[in-house]
Amino acid sequence: MTVSFKQPWIRSARYDGLLILAPPFLALLAVLLLPAPYRHSARMPLLAWVGLVVLIDVAHVYGTLFQTYFDPVKRRERQLLLWVVPLACYAGGVALHSLGGMVFWRVLAYLAVFHFIRQQYGFLRIYSRYDTPAPGQWLNTALVYYATIYPLLYWHLSPGRNFTWFIEGEFFQADWPLGRFIATGLYVALIAAYLIREAVAWRRTRWLNLPRNLLLGGTLVSWYAGIVWFNGDLAFTLLNVVSHGIPYLALVWHGGPTPRSAPRPVRRGAWAGRYGLLVFLGAVALFAYLEEGLWDGLVWREHGRVFGWFQSLPAVDNAQLLMWLVPLLALPQATHYVLDGFIWRRK
Template sequence: MRQPWIRSARYDGLLILAPPFLALAVVLLLPAPYRSTARMPLLAWVALVVLIDVAHVYGTLFQTYFDPLKRQQRRTLLWVVPLACYAAGVALHSVGGMVFWRALAYLAVFHFIRQQYGFLRLYGRQEPRDAGSWLATALVYYATIYPLLYWHLSPARNFNWFIDGEFVQVDWPAGRLVATVLYVGLIAAYAAWELRRWRRTRTLNVPRNLLLGGTLVSWYAGIVWFNGDLAFTLLNVVSHGIPYLALVWNGGPTPASARRAPRRGAWAGRYGLLVFLAAVALFAYLEEGLWDGLVWREHGTVFGWFQHLPTVASPALLMWLVPLLALPQSTHYVLDGFIWRRSK
């Protein structure tokens, strides 16, 4: 069968499908303490959190506000979403800081899960539906939901999504066992269906299976297998951020007859890729600098100039400031539910 690549075997393989496997290989090479403790080297934090995790958020700009055509087509959406996100953030933070961070964490989790489902739909777009096709959808969802269930049903872990205590956690071994049995059973059912399909048709959807394998690897290893902040961050961030940036740079999903979508606006031209990467990195650095200078005060050596800013400690001011600083993230999560939709 002709494989349903988004752009090409080389492009998809290196930038969309390989990241979780490469991240796992790096984690396996880490010294043991980094796989099972909350230790996070500063350089690793900068590379993973600032230059990939936060930076990928700003990739959305190139599919929305920085694209003249799409900015015109989605004018109302691009105004309403950030205003609504900010209003909701202020309302949540007025109830309590933890309420805000918990809501944002669960919104982020939903966004991460849906990205995997979106890639699954892209890689299954040429396949006819049959009685077992639902198994692929069920597996991509449960490959992400099971590790989250394990996290929620375990004692405190050595990592978090945003801040400690954001997820509701209850130590329930029986619940973890039931979730694990369902996990193994679903993997077995999918493997059996795929084997039967291959025997019948002698075709194998390579990118779909690599995507599912990478999802299983990154989420299980990052949350269940290892219990370290660096291991979790590396598997979580690399597996999500790099494929997202690759999809944005490709211009989104395109038909086979158009391997490269036409570029418009700030990233057009000979140095478009350099502009793209430099822009998202710069925006990420500025955002994290403001967070560090105004709120966290944790990485002064990285954000030296921002340490001259006054630390904001007043709950009344934080209620307005924190949702504003988090607005790029919340807007990214919501807009992404709209900008990648296709009629087919």
């Protein structure tokens, strides 16, 4: 039996394929072309750090502004949420930092991990929105979650890695080979079960949900290769940042999925008009540069060559001042993590 279904693209096969589904595979290709030391060491060239961390990782955080504060309609609709979330994030950050800097960074790291995992689940829901109920459909959700959780378990159950999420020591780690073996067995079993289910579906209908399968394949590739297969800071950052940041910016620019018969989302406010894309990309890059410059001038003092103008700022090392400053500098990030749990929800 052959069944004809419309593929559930967000915008189009070309747009989704290039900007949402291809980044993990392109990032893996880039890692495979790197010299071996960059795949298995903590070395990170400065230019790569600027391109990946500043212009993608930090910049994508500010994409949330265009779905919230910079959109006049959504700003009115979510006025209370847009006030409460940043205030609550800052208050919570100060409270955590008062217990110790590591407490703050540890909680923020686990919040970031949760956000990254939920983004993959969110894309899965989008690309499954036309699926009809079928036996074994739970494997979609199980696999997208475990495709991200298994590499994190491997990280937590392994000795020190050559990369961190934010700072050294943020994750709880213990070398437990048996735990890694059990986690790996479940990982392989879930992948096998999913592939068998898809093969059976193909044999029955001669149709596969292409974007959903590419999304799951990209999630498996980026998380496994970035954390388990390779053990290098540049490899991890490439796979982690490109696979997360570029699809998010693409989703923000398009405005999210729409029903089959609905028109494309309308852009309003700061990114409307002929030069909207330039405004959008220029704004997120500028905000990212300013944020990282403040971090470097006031706290880290690690990239003076990039943030020369900010080196005249006083370096803050007083614990009491840091308790108020660090959560403030991290506020765009924390707000992005929390708001994203609300702004993409659809009935």
